[in-house]
Amino acid sequence: MNRLRPSERFRPWVSLYITVMAMATILVGIRQMRERNIWSMGDWLVNYQGGFVRRGLPGEAAFRLGRMMHVSPDVFVLIMQLACYAAMFYSFYRLLSGLRPKLWTILVLVSPATLAFQLLEYQSGFRKETIFLGGLGLLILALLRSSICDAWISAYTTVFVAICILSHDAPILYGGLVLAALAIGFGLNRRLLNVLICPLICMFCMLALTLTHHGDSNTAKRVCGSLGYNVEQLILPAPCKGEIAQIGLTLQEERAEARYEHPLLHYTRRYLVYTFVAFVPLIMAFATLWRWKAGRPLLKILLSMTALTICATGVLFYMTIDWGRWVYIGVFAIALLLMMIENIRQSDPSQREADECQRASRTHVWQTHTATVLFVAFYALSWHLPHSRPDEFRFGGYTVGNYISLALSVLGPSHSWRKSPPVRFREESDSAPATSVIWPTRFKLPFTCCYGSPARTAPQMINPSYFHCRRSRKRANYPVTMK
Numbered sequence: 001m002n003r004l005r006p007s008e009r010f011r012p013w014v015s016l017y018i019t020v021m022a023m024a025t026i027l028v029g030i031r032q033m034r035e036r037n038i039w040s041m042g043d044w045l046v047n048y049q050g051g052f053v054r055r056g057l058p059g060e061a062a063f064r065l066g067r068m069m070h071v072s073p074d075v076f077v078l079i080m081q082l083a084c085y086a087a088m089f090y091s092f093y094r095l096l097s098g099l100r101p102k103l104w105t106i107l108v109l110v111s112p113a114t115l116a117f118q119l120l121e122y123q124s125g126f127r128k129e130t131i132f133l134g135g136l137g138l139l140i141l142a143l144l145r146s147s148i149c150d151a152w153i154s155a156y157t158t159v160f161v162a163i164c165i166l167s168h169d170a171p172i173l174y175g176g177l178v179l180a181a182l183a184i185g186f187g188l189n190r191r192l193l194n195v196l197i198c199p200l201i202c203m204f205c206m207l208a209l210t211l212t213h214h215g216d217s218n219t220a221k222r223v224c225g226s227l228g229y230n231v232e233q234l235i236l237p238a239p240c241k242g243e244i245a246q247i248g249l250t251l252q253e254e255r256a257e258a259r260y261e262h263p264l265l266h267y268t269r270r271y272l273v274y275t276f277v278a279f280v281p282l283i284m285a286f287a288t289l290w291r292w293k294a295g296r297p298l299l300k301i302l303l304s305m306t307a308l309t310i311c312a313t314g315v316l317f318y319m320t321i322d323w324g325r326w327v328y329i330g331v332f333a334i335a336l337l338l339m340m341i342e343n344i345r346q347s348d349p350s351q352r353e354a355d356e357c358q359r360a361s362r363t364h365v366w367q368t369h370t371a372t373v374l375f376v377a378f379y380a381l382s383w384h385l386p387h388s389r390p391d392e393f394r395f396g397g398y399t400v401g402n403y404i405s406l407a408l409s410v411l412g413p414s415h416s417w418r419k420s421p422p423v424r425f426r427e428e429s430d431s432a433p434a435t436s437v438i439w440p441t442r443f444k445l446p447f448t449c450c451y452g453s454p455a456r457t458a459p460q461m462i463n464p465s466y467f468h469c470r471r472s473r474k475r476a477n478y479p480v481t482m483k
Helices: 013-035 056-067 073-097 103-110 128-145 150-167 170-188 189-213 217-226 252-264 269-278 278-290 293-312 312-320 323-346 347-358 366-382 402-413
Strands: 425-428 434-438 479-482
Touching: 013 073, 013 103, 013 150, 013 170, 056 073, 073 103, 073 128, 103 278, 103 366, 103 425, 128 150, 128 170, 128 323, 150 170, 170 189, 170 293, 217 278, 252 312, 252 402, 269 278, 269 323, 278 293, 278 323, 293 323, 293 366, 312 323, 402 425
Parallel strands: none
Antiparallel strands: 425 434, 434 479
């Protein structure tokens, strides 16, 4: 029995939006490949040429295929990235097109924290978490088709878990959501335990292998050298300074940047707001599905696994600065699971009849549709989820609020919109001379606090006591002492 029942009215709009997102994603992926972005491409180019190391499976596959076919490994990296996004888009399309439209499903579709994240956050897209999200989406589609036997589900989950752990060590902390998908599909019974035996054994073996091969600076140099760069210098060349250099850092070095930037940019307070806005459609989905009494056990499973995932991913929020990535993975995965439950609910004949009766009893349809369109447009255009440094202003991150601020600044009497170079002067101290730089804001935005170049400088070279932001309509200068 196939539980995916299409909704003919909703399907064309879903197809159109996902097609536009897919075309834009392809263009962005080609651009990043040509630029050889140190994060999105470097993340996939880590290989085993310097010895077995964590996160090296996709890069080793790309390296060997490129050497065998005499093609740059970047091409195969792009193919793998687009294949992961194709799995994500396909699973999203199959789950949404089979649903009768509801407000929360439309918000999930157009949310900046789901399909549009890699377009709004250029530096954080095309990372290896797409392997986890694409694989989870295909697993959910397989679970919704009861014709697939348990052995195939177990084999697929085992391979999926092994590839995820050998590609990146962070998605293992979201393993509770994979367990939630299996529990929703099979129920809490002996059948679920039989399916989980092989994936759990594989997970512990791969995890032990990954933790014992963390990597060091010599490994990073050998990986960089295998890509054709000169590593005789003391400092790695620019294309290797991103994710490839990260495998040579210790846990203390990785924590150093987070310890500096978390209090400086008020991560906890600001990302609580971003996370709440991103979870608005999911909260609406929980409230809607809770009315279905037969589905409450499924929602309880999802809630418990979500709480477990939040506790597990606290390590990522403590050690890193790219909090937006971790929020994005959680939002996307939970949205897939909620759409899975909604497909199960709408396959129930009694629930289908109840939905038809509720739809027939509605009044003021035109006003309701207009308000819905306005609310969806406002939600989709008025915010975005920054992958890190939440107050960093970027042209690619324009939202409705930025456009309003820009319009007000242009209409204002002041003409300080033009970018001006920093004013430099010297300060003498008792111990050693220091150079102080006054960094003007890039743009005059009355409602946006804009950080300039100091936010990108190495933490040990900035004195945080001089770094502040003035929420004012006047142009603000940020004095930074460079030791």
